[in-house]
Amino acid sequence: MDTNRLSQTLASALNEQMTKEAHAAQIYLSYAAWADSQGFGGIANFLFRHAHEERNHMMKILEYILKRGAIVKVTAIPAPPKDPENVHHCFEKVFEHEVDNTKAVYKLVKMSLTEEDWATWNFMQWFVKEQTEEETLALNLLDKIKIAGGEKINSDALYTLDRDLEKTPDDARLAQDVTAENP
Numbered sequence: 001m002d003t004n005r006l007s008q009t010l011a012s013a014l015n016e017q018m019t020k021e022a023h024a025a026q027i028y029l030s031y032a033a034w035a036d037s038q039g040f041g042g043i044a045n046f047l048f049r050h051a052h053e054e055r056n057h058m059m060k061i062l063e064y065i066l067k068r069g070a071i072v073k074v075t076a077i078p079a080p081p082k083d084p085e086n087v088h089h090c091f092e093k094v095f096e097h098e099v100d101n102t103k104a105v106y107k108l109v110k111m112s113l114t115e116e117d118w119a120t121w122n123f124m125q126w127f128v129k130e131q132t133e134e135e136t137l138a139l140n141l142l143d144k145i146k147i148a149g150g151e152k153i154n155s156d157a158l159y160t161l162d163r164d165l166e167k168t169p170d171d172a173r174l175a176q177d178v179t180a181e182n183p
Contacts, residue, residue: 025054030080042166
C-alpha cells in the first residue's frame with residue numbers, strides 16, 4: 001500500500017529545499033569561522049547560532065517529508081562561498097542568501113497552492129514567516145553597518161557591533177506585528 005501523500009514534484013522540491021537549508025547552515029558556519037578568525041567573537045556567535053537554526057530548518061523539512069510518507073533524499077551540499085572581504089560584505093552576502101532562500105520558499109508555496117496540497121501549503125507558511133524575519137534581521141544589521149560607515153566602518157563601531165551581536169536576539173520584529181501604540 002502506498003502511503004505517500006506528496007506528489008513527485010513536491011517531494012522533489014521539498015528535498016531540494018532541505019538541501020538548500022543544509023547549504024545555508026554551511027554558509028553561516030563558514031562565515032562564523034571567518035568572523036572568529038578575524039577576532040569578532042560576538043559576530044561569530046551570532047552566525048554560529050544561525051547555522052544551527054538553518055540545520056533545524058533542514059530537519060523540519062526532512063521530518064515533514066517522512067511524515068507525509070515520501071522518500072527523503074540526502075544529497076551532497078555545495079561548498080560555501082569564499083570568505084567575506086569584511087563585515088559589511090559578510091552581511092551583504094547573508095542578506096542576498098536569505099533573499100534567494102525566500103524565493104525558493106515562495107516557489108514551494110506556489111507549487112503547493114497549484115497542486116491544492118493544503119497540508120504542504122500550511123506547512124510552508126511557517127517558512128514564509130521565518131524568511132520574512134531572516135530578511136528583516138539581515139537588513140536591520142546592514143542598516144546599522146551602513147550608519148557606522150559601511151565598508152569603511154571604524155574599529156570602535158566594529159567593536160560595538162561585535163559586542164551587540166553576541167547578545168542580539170535571533171529574530172526580528174515584523175511589520176505585521178507593529179501597532180500604532182507599539183511601532
